[in-house]
């Protein structure tokens with residue numbers, strides 16, 4: 342009885358200390374000579390199950406503020422990837438290995454080494470081994486030259502016995518300066534945190550009802566030619582709708598996401614008969630191909646390709662359609678559509694466009710040419726015209742009726 346009570350008190354104390362520690366993110370910096378390559382501020386807590394003489398126990402503890410950058414950390418080089426190793430306690434270490442491509446860097450693998458002979462952390466452990474666990478399924482990725490930010494907590498399972506929960510994370514790898522970039526790549530959990538209050542409501546159900554997204558912000562994307570003159574102009578708000586298998590729900594879901602202009606970089610090329618616009622956000626690449634038909638003197642959106650790896654996807658989503666005919670417009674003009682328009686690319690992928698104006702050919706003086714409006718806009722414009730015309734007609738009829746009436750009464754008076 343006594344033992345049990347002590348044990349329970351110990352757990353409470355550990356939890357309490359964990360909370361206290363978890364509130365304080367610890368800062369780590371990996372340098373190579375004088376230059377910083379990785380900087381990370383983070384809180385982490387660990388949940389580890391281990392064997393004791395009487396069965397399995399689970400401990401929960403936070404990364405202590407005394408944790409320090411381990412000597413095996415490195416900025417990498419050649420084939421060696423950059424790695425942040427954080428050492429703490431009696432021979433425990435948490436390691437993050439990074440990789441990058443032209444646009445993004447990501448945590449390619451997370452590992453933990455823990456020492457079961459540390460009886461303070463692992464009371465009555467039946468083993469005194471050093472255990473290493475590792476996963477390469479991490480959702481941590483960010484644009485190069487930006488700081489990855491995720492204040493929400495994020496759990497990663499390193500094995501069936503070990504879970505790590507990160508929170509208050511701000512970090513950057515492949516840095517150019519000594520300070521974290523002010524430009525941020527915000528994790529998806531932080532983006533939705535304002536619309537949902539998941540932790541406070543005990544009634545939060547397993548299947549969250551989808552919150553209708555607000556209309557996306559309008560992006561201003563410009564491609565310039567070799568001389569720095571604009572050759573492709575696009576102003577538009579984009580919403581992507583991908584139908585994929587959800588890892589957490591184990592079923593097919595349609596996920597809708599707004600492209601955030603301030604986190605999107607535009608690149609591409611101009612030319613005849615084809616111009617391309619490529620938009621890259623942290624976890625999404627989108628390519629639009631416009632084709633000019635010199636016979637008909639029309640241009641149109643002829644192909645769309647997408648590649649995405651959103652949280653909760655089981656695999657990369659890569660799709661495209663090269664035989665589209667959307668957004669057709671006369672050459673020398675710009676295409677405009679203020680109304681929302683859906684572009685069905687493939688059955689599992691569509692794009693909703695908002696307040697769109699674009700011109701992929703014959704751009705002069707960095708400005709849009711006269712606009713050709715889409716059908717919906719023309720119809721929308723027709724409604725006020727029809728209503729106006731009907732009102733004018735009504736006014737005219739009333740006026741005529743009044744004049745006729747007046748004439749009649751006038752004539753009536755004269756006969757008397």
Ligand SMILES: *[C@@H]1O[C@H](CO)[C@@H](O)[C@H](O)[C@H]1NC(C)=O
Nearest residue numbers: 372373374375376377416519
């Ligand atoms: C670091 O900076 C100091 C002073 O700026 C310089 O003397 C030293 O050579 C630098 N070391 C390396 C490894 O770049």
Ligand SMILES: *[C@@H]1O[C@H](CO)[C@@H](O)[C@H](O)[C@H]1NC(C)=O
Nearest residue numbers: 388389390498501502503504
């Ligand atoms: C780790 O997380 C999984 C899934 O949330 C859970 O089933 C498991 O019990 C956790 N393990 C530990 C040691 O906390």
Ligand SMILES: *[C@@H]1O[C@H](CO)[C@@H](O)[C@H](O)[C@H]1NC(C)=O
Nearest residue numbers: 342344345348393394395465
């Ligand atoms: C574990 O076993 C020891 C004796 O082997 C016993 O004294 C102790 O109460 C047990 N602890 C728990 C939590 O059951």
Ligand SMILES: *[C@@H]1O[C@H](CO)[C@@H](O)[C@H](O)[C@H]1NC(C)=O
Nearest residue numbers: 442443444445484485486517
């Ligand atoms: C990151 O910044 C460096 C130096 O400022 C630059 O050379 C590089 O092209 C940038 N990379 C990206 C993807 O913006």
Ligand SMILES: *[C@@H]1O[C@H](CO)[C@@H](O)[C@H](O)[C@H]1NC(C)=O
Nearest residue numbers: 560561562563571575576707
């Ligand atoms: C779009 O960006 C260009 C250049 O950055 C600027 O000249 C233009 O005014 C912007 N257009 C809108 C509608 O913001």
Ligand SMILES: *[C@@H]1O[C@H](CO)[C@@H](O)[C@H](O)[C@H]1NC(C)=O
Nearest residue numbers: 565566567568569570572611
């Ligand atoms: C760039 O400018 C040069 C000189 O002004 C001109 O000859 C050339 O055609 C221009 N190229 C493009 C792609 O506009």
Ligand SMILES: *[C@@H]1O[C@H](CO)[C@@H](O)[C@H](O)[C@H]1NC(C)=O
Nearest residue numbers: 582583584595597688691693
């Ligand atoms: C997303 O696509 C699915 C499947 O095509 C469709 O049922 C749903 O209405 C779409 N949602 C939006 C907001 O476009």
Ligand SMILES: *[C@@H]1O[C@H](CO)[C@@H](O)[C@H](O)[C@H]1NC(C)=O
Nearest residue numbers: 586587588589590591592593
């Ligand atoms: C997912 O669902 C399929 C059938 O719908 C089932 O066979 C499979 O075991 C499930 N996987 C998990 C991990 O629950």
Ligand SMILES: *[C@@H]1O[C@H](CO)[C@@H](O)[C@H](O)[C@H]1NC(C)=O
Nearest residue numbers: 523524525526558601603604
């Ligand atoms: C991007 O825009 C959103 C919405 O306007 C804003 O909340 C966010 O702070 C911006 N992020 C950056 C890095 O500018």
Ligand SMILES: *[C@@H]1O[C@H](CO)[C@@H](O)[C@H](O)[C@H]1NC(C)=O
Nearest residue numbers: 442443624625626648649650
């Ligand atoms: C985006 O494109 C770049 C360059 O082709 C590629 O390295 C990166 O993995 C792509 N990212 C996504 C999310 O598709």
Ligand SMILES: *[C@@H]1O[C@H](CO)[C@@H](O)[C@H](O)[C@H]1NC(C)=O
Nearest residue numbers: 614632633634635636637638
């Ligand atoms: C241009 O349009 C005409 C008429 O629709 C079509 O016959 C022709 O094949 C098109 N040309 C190209 C290069 O797509």
Ligand SMILES: *[C@@H]1O[C@H](CO)[C@@H](O)[C@H](O)[C@H]1NC(C)=O
Nearest residue numbers: 613633635672673674702703
């Ligand atoms: C648009 O550009 C194409 C190719 O440069 C050219 O053939 C065509 O005459 C131009 N049309 C207009 C209306 O400027």
